[in-house]
Amino acid sequence: MxxxxxxxxxxxxxxxxxxxxxxxxxxxxxxxxxxxxxxxxxxxxxxxxxxxxxxxxxxxxxxxxxxxxxxYRVDGAVIFADRPLGDLHSIFLYGFECRDQQITFPASALMPLPLRSLNGEVLIERLIRQLKEAGIRDITVVIGYMKEMFEYLTDQFQVRLLYNPGFITPGTLSSFCSAKDHIRGKRVYLLNGNIWLRTNLFHTYECGAKVSSVYKKGPVREWCLSLNKRNRVEETVYGGENTLVFFGPACPDPATSKLWAAKAEQAFLMPKNNATDWESVILSRTDDQELYAERIEDGQIYRFHSPSELHTFGSEREKISSRTAVRAVAQACELPEASVSVLGTLSEETESRVYLCDAGGKQLVCRIPIRSIHHSSLTSAASQNPFQRRALNPYAGEYAAYNAVRPLHLSEKIISFDIETGYKISRYYVNTLPVNLSDPASPTTVKCLSLLRMLHDAALVIDSPYDLDSQISAREQFCGDMAGFLFADYAEMRENMRKIQNDLASLKRPLVLCHNNPSADRFILLSGDNVRLVDWKNAGMQDPLMDLAMFSLNNDYDEWKTLRILEIYLGRKPDAEEQYVTFGLAALSGFLGVLRAVSGGMRGIDAGDSTLRMYGFARRYYQIIVREHLDDCIKD
The missing domain is CATH 1.10.10.10 (Winged helix-like DNA-binding domain superfamily/Winged helix DNA-binding domain)
Structure with missing residues (x-):
């Protein structure tokens, strides 16, 4: 080194x-x-x-x-994600027999482990982001089992997919050999797709050949390492007790990767090595290479072999998340942590947890995002693309929206907002009145619509569009053919949605800052007829009628109720164009909801009946447009 x-x-x-x-x-x-x-x-x-x-x-x-x-610049990375793990591997190798009973095998059970979510973040996506944050762009993902499900990574993350036809063999040696041309003679990270790194352990530069190592207590069935004073690997043995083991990413230098590739090729030619792992080939003898071990703190690297292990770890992460909320509130309020406690969980979303906290007798709401995305990896190209900017920097639009609406006193009171981590601490409002928006002409509904009109009339501007088209496109790339598999008329529905997209784009209507997801549970009705609209994470520049469309969709309004809130909002009857825009945006939002639910299901996240409901919304609102000939307002 x-x-x-x-x-x-x-x-x-x-x-x-x-x-x-x-x-x-x-x-x-x-x-x-x-x-x-x-x-x-x-x-x-x-x-x-x-x-x-x-x-x-x-x-x-x-x-x-x-x-x-x-x-010493790292040339790239190879992620091995080609194998079924746990019970799935046994099924693929030996099959399974079922007599006299029916076995239900849900599609989510077949999900490759690297594509499964840990608290809202897909394992392999997290690894790719961490590599890109370190400046590593040339990333190869070795695929095999359920290879089609990885296709979206090429568009979303610009990675290379490499198929390993030998993925069914018990050992991982074929995985290494399939990628040997991307390894030999290069300084490249090698890692498995079923690991989770608490912090980013990758570097732009690596100054020698190294493997990651952690200290394991008790008996272990791993490659155990003996090091000299400078952490050079002097001896290896498989299996041991209370020792340092190879665990996590490896990064050979060009000379070492050339040696590893030669060893792997030679071993692969011998049939007896079909069940051999590539780590065994490179570590069975180390006196012919200058290899160092980087000591990693315990709790930094986790490796999963089954969905149940992921679930167990996620439960432990929930405890960590609540402790994080205590620390965040204590820091924001300049209080000792002993003065802060979590009273309960207000919301458990796929991407965040929202806690009710007591801070020295004051009740506050604290949102803790489950995934942390650093923004240093933004490229100039990505920064020019509004959807990519929102995806890579998910809190910038929300932060800007809160700053923009503060003078209007429309939102909840923000105590602290960390744009880097997404930690948001806000006031918790007690003694609020129930909000029921089922009647479009009720006094409560009118108050909420008046708030939206006040927001739109302010014509606020922030540098963060809410781009439905880009979001739909990105979700479709991830879902692949799955949505078409679930709905027989999906192709027809997609064409209908595409027509709406083209029609709305041709209108070139002005955009203002919108909330983009107003619903009954996001309005707070205070005493004195004061109304607040909370949770601005979807806020961005959109047509003002987008808020009316989501108001209708979130409250399951039919055509008459939707037209009624439009009339109340506008103070007059809506014209054909305003009706078309509202129903069109509602249809597109329902369609996007379908894709979100499908993509969530593909990641093992149960969306309940959301898929059917959203598909029904998209169909219903499009049928209204056709039946009422609202598209006649679109000029050719």
Whole structure:
């Protein structure tokens, strides 16, 4: 391992790094760290710069240092996601027999483990994002079992899919050999798609061949590692007790990857090695390679072999999420954590948990997103695409919306909003009145519609569109043919929706800031006829009638009720174009709801009857357009 390169990389990744912190990062003594920094400075890789009041001088990386690091840039990554795991592997190898009874085998049970969600985030998607955050763009995913389900990754994440026809063999050696041309002679990360990394362990630069290692207590059936003082692997043995083991990503350098590819090819030619894993081939002998182990803290890497393991881990994560809420509220309110407690869970969505917290006698609502997406990986191309920007930076639009509507006093009171993590802390309103919007002409409904009109009349502008077309396109890419498999008339429905999309685009109607998902549970009715609209996570620039369309859809309005709220909102009868836009946006929103439910089901998330209800909405609103000839308002 090039320790000079490791020092330079440390300063590349961490600004104003103290030498004591450097020593901790490298796992060396403070004296060794000082000597390494002095050596790098003398060679022009680091330069002294003024520090803080506590540290008069610090160091920064120079252009020469960056040029030196370029010798160690990681070329890419290979993710092995081609195999059925657990009971599915046994079924594929040996089949199963069923006599005198019917076995129900739900489609979700066949879901490849790398495509399953852990608290709202797909395992392999998280790994790809983490790789891209580290600047690694050339990513190959080895597929086999249920290969078609991985197709969406090519469009959504620009990865390469590589089919391994030998995925059914018991060992993983064929997986490695199928990708050997993307491994040999390269500095490349190798990892399995069924792992979960708590923090991002990938780097733009790797200064030597390495494997990840963790300390395991008790008996283990893993490759155990013996290291020297500089963490070089000196000896390996399979199986041991209370020892350091190979666990997680590996990253060979060009010379080592060439050696590994040669070993794998030679072993693959021998039929007896069909059940051999690639790790066994490369670690059975290490005296012919300079291989180092990176010690990873316990609790950073998790590997799953079955959906039940994922579920168990998700339950533990829920406990962590509630503790995170306590810390977030304590920090925002400048209180000790002992003064904050979680009173209950208000909402359990696929992407977040919302808690009711007590902070020194004050009740607050705290939202904790389950997945954390860092925004440093935004490319210039992605930043020009509104949908990609929303996907990669999901809190920017919501944050901007809250800032924009604050002077209007329309939303809940925000105590704290962290745009990076998505942690949102807001006031909890007590003694609120029930909101029932079933009657379109009730005083409560009129108040809610008046709030929407006030929002739209303000003509607020933020840099975050709410783009239905892009969202539909992205969901379709993920779902593939699944929606068409579920609905016999899906192709016809898709053409109908495409016509609405084209018609609405031709109108070129003005856009304003909209909430985009008003519903009875998002309106808060306070004393004194004061109304608030909460939960602005879908907020963005849209046609004002989008809020009316969602108002209708969320309350299951028929044609008459929808026209009635339009009349109340406008203060007059709606014209044909306004009717078309409202019913058209409602149909598209229902269609998007179908795709969301289908994609959720493909990830193992039960959507209940949402798929049928949303499909019914899309069909109903389109039929109204056709029956009333509302599309006559569209000029050719």
């Amino acid at each position: 090039d320790r000079i390169g490791m020092v330079i990389r440390s300063y590349y990744e961490h600004d104003a790094l103290s030498q004591r912190a450097l020593a901790d990062l490298l796992g060396v003594s403070l004296g060794t760290a000082n000597a390494l920094v002095a050596d790098c400075t003398a060679k022009g890789f680091l330069a002294e710069v003024p520090g803080t009041s506590l540290r008069k001088m610090t160091h920064r990386i120079t252009e020469s240092g960056i040029a030196y690091l370029e010798n």
